[in-house]
Amino acid sequence: MKIYLAGPDVFLPNAVAMGRRKRDLCERYGHEGLYPLDNEVDPRAKDASLRIFQGNQDMMDIADAIIANLTPFRGPSADAGTIFELGYMAGWRTPEGLRKICLGYSNAPAPYATRVANFTDLKKTSEGQLLDPDDMIVEDFGHADNLMIVHALEERGHPLMTASEIKDWDDLSLFEECLKLLDKRKGPNHA
Amino acid sequence: MKIYLAGPDVFLPNAVAMGRRKRDLCERYGHEGLYPLDNEVDPRAKDASLRIFQGNQDMMDIADAIIANLTPFRGPSADAGTIFELGYMAGWRTPEGLRKICLGYSNAPAPYATRVANFTDLKKTSEGQLLDPDDMIVEDFGHADNLMIVHALEERGHPLMTASEIKDWDDLSLFEECLKLLDKRKGPNHA
Structure with a gap:
């Protein structure tokens, strides 16, 4: 099947090589990887930004x-x-109501609240709610990121694959785990 | 029409009051505001996080x-x-291919690259590309945020409404501008 390869990998110094590695891995598992266009359009070209958007959307x-x-x-x-x-x-869904398969991984193990605490001081209310210095609530469900992201993955594909220890940007082991998960599925656009 | 009211407003100390203000403004313009459920589900309740996701998705x-x-x-x-x-x-699209109208606003005027520079030191390559301390590319198209966000708004509704000076979280003037834009449109689910 065709797999869109989303990620900040396109901003890495070795972005083009990363795209190649990801596409090669897809091919090894019998799939076709579609890597975002960010590195194929000259950023100085006219309408570069819009062309990247339209290409990625397509x-x-x-x-x-x-x-x-x-x-x-x-x-x-x-x-x-x-x-x-x-x-x-x-x-996204087809006219018949079929959906895309959504998988995701994170090379960092800490839950969201812990990561916010690494940036700023948090406090806890008497009801146990976590607040940042602006008194804004910090989601504290133990998830790796915002709940919309986490549950969307559960519902459309598989729970977020999270590293047990911090891995480098170059480490594609969890990406490969996602490919293996895809192989266990019946096919594209399942409900 | 029915308008989903997305935003980190749900994390504000006065989140419930903000929801009421936004819904009231929608009503004043003849629309119905749908405010995310984050503050209606007790965070200590079983499956609270999943229930918020499903409610918001619905x-x-x-x-x-x-x-x-x-x-x-x-x-x-x-x-x-x-x-x-x-x-x-x-x-999202209907079986007939019709789309949702997407509008957005930001109460902060600075472009993305300037905001990244406020967090960390940036450098410029001889080709004029902006890099962060990890040598990762910083998008520098003058947009307020990632290009996917900015162009999606242009294509599905109206360019991002950006404040000319920093406004408080409580300031709903740009939110109201978005409501006025909606009124100029023909109707829901335009192509």
């Missing part, structure tokens, strides 16, 4: 599944573009 | 439009749950 529309790299990026949550794309795939 | 499925509060939250990008929901609404 790939998502034809993909049967998404494997999203949800490793935290520039903050306690995953990369904004990757989260958008996971949402896009979770909301 | 509301998104019946909504004609989304107005997303994309003000930066705990990092240089918008709130993870809000971005997921914007993606969900952007990917």
